[in-house]
Amino acid sequence: MTPASGNETNSYQIGDYAETYRTFSQDVPERFNWAYEVFDRWGDDANDPGKVAMVWLAPDGVTSREITFRELSERSRRVANALTGLGAKKGDRVFVMLHRVVEWWEIVLGCMRAGLVPVPGTTLLTAKDIAYRIGVSEASIAITDAENLTKLESVRGECPSLQETVVVANGSDGPSNYESLLGAASPELAHPNNLSSDPLMIYFTSGTTGNPKMVLNTHASYPIGHITTGRFWLDNRPSDLHWTLADTGWAQAAWTSFFGPWNMGAAIFIWDQRDRFSGARVLDVLAHFPITTFFAPPTAYRMMVQQDLSEFTPRALRHTVAAGEAVDGEVIDAWRAGTGLHIWEGYGQTESTLMAATFPGMAHKPGSMGVVCPGFELAIVDDDGNELPDGTVGEIAVKTTPNRPVGLFPGYWRDQEANAKAFRGDWYFTGDLATRDEEGYFWFLGRGDDLIISASYRIGPFEVESALMEHPAVAEAAVVAKPDPVRGQIVKAFVEVTEGTVTSDELAAELQAHVRSVTAPYKYPREIEFLDDLPKTVSGKIRRNELRRRERGS
DSSP states (O other), rough: TTSSSSSOOOOOOOOOOHHHHHHHHOOOSOOOOOIIIIIIIHHHHOOOOOOOEEEEETSSSEEEEEEEHHHHHHHHHHHHHHHTTTTTTTTEEEEOOOOOOOHHHHHHHHHHHHHHEEEEETTTTHHHHHHHHHHHHHHHHHEHHHHHHHHHHHHHGGGGTEEEEEESSSOOSTBHHHHHHHHHHOSSOOOOBBTTEEEEEEEOOOSSSSOOOOOEETTTTTHTTTTHHHOOOOOOOOEEEEEEEEOOSSSSHHHIIIIHHTTTTTTTEEEEEOOOHHHHHHHHHHSOOOOOOEEEOHHHHHHTTTSSSSGGGOSSEEEEEEEEOOOOOHHHHHHHHHHOOOOEEEETTTSSSOEEETTTSSSOTTTTTTTEEEOOOOEETTTTSSSSOOTTEEEEEEOOOOSSOOOSEETTTTTTHHHHHHEEETEEEEEEEEEEEETEEEEEEEGGGGGGTTTTEEOOOHHHHHHHHSTTEEEEEEEEEEEETEEEEEEEEEEETTTTTOHHHHHHHHHHHHHHHHGGGGOOOOEEEEESSSOBBBOOOOOOHHHHHHHHTT
């Protein structure tokens, strides 16, 4: 489909995995701009000039509209001209904090065309978060909506780099109004002929183990690297309508609500849901719209399988995937029992494209994040970068020599300390712990800081959380190490119970006994604390570091 699309086969699925992995390659041209080379080509198809790029659903869950590739192409050219008209120059950062509105996709495409670097942020950010992100990225333009403008303005004095604020809002006028700027901008824009190595976008890490770091991706790393995401894992085709449950401030939006599906010419489905997440409402949308492929984080699947799936009939759904954290086997089984569909797991980071997955068309092992993705070389290593035998707990590392994977980021922007820690010898150290079995399947255990060592036993929190999740009273669980004078550390669990469940000492004892019955006895949580809400990052990941600090009293 593009000069950078890698090997073509007769099937969209991975087929013979070993052969595909052996022969797979991705060519990176010296100059490349995905908006022109890939996105615009889908709109230029003479056989389908009205090809739909997006189906957008309003917050009410009823009102919808279709947007074509040609419409987004024309609007994004105006965005590029409008932003450069405000004085933005190639390489300048543009902080973008919007809900799931069509304008977000126009802006990211427009920045790509103009050589500007979008810095997405979720609307859940606090004023302090906003000041930090604008400050360290030195963004010169900020784009937000009327609802979040107050937060931005409250810290504007702390953001010396910020020159212009653009507001996406109806009813306001003036030079800072998004629609006014676009109306005055030309839809004509020449190809920038930029280098593939030029900066493309900056996402901030989840901040699960410290202050969020800036992950810089280039015009080659994300767009070209995500061909494997869209083709092999999402199993997308030009006839598909793909839906991803992801906030625009989370890198998953770039993964599977932008590059992955659009690489394959699939349309994306976007619901600008702003209420508290509801599994029942998500199932209702899947029942009423012709969505064929679907991504959700494990937390969302956990909430959906608590619904009565016997009443659920999806309109067109054929393929479902998950990433972000490992999916509990109980959730996979419940989803398959209720829908007939498997949840195909994947693994990657803000720092990369897809690195491992259970690919459709090949054997899967529920609970495993799968095998290494074509284009990457992964290993389980010790702290010195020595590869460890199968079945041994170690850190997931990416081989960077002699050939650096296309989908791996070049480094943390302006953070030499983080880069020195992450890039050592021939490897990029992911910070994630796992094991690999004799068939090459990887099994995620947790972040390196999450590992619990109790009386010399090494315990991954996910193992205990999975056991807890099998109990009908548990809605979510997070497990951390608590200092202990005898064992060094003990396992402590924080538990959210299902609706209607009454917490008690008796329930805690029942959960402890349950874990002892389904996993190795030494792994059971010696303490259980019930919480109404587990602390989470803006991307929905549990903040175990916050829970650990509570236990350390710091």
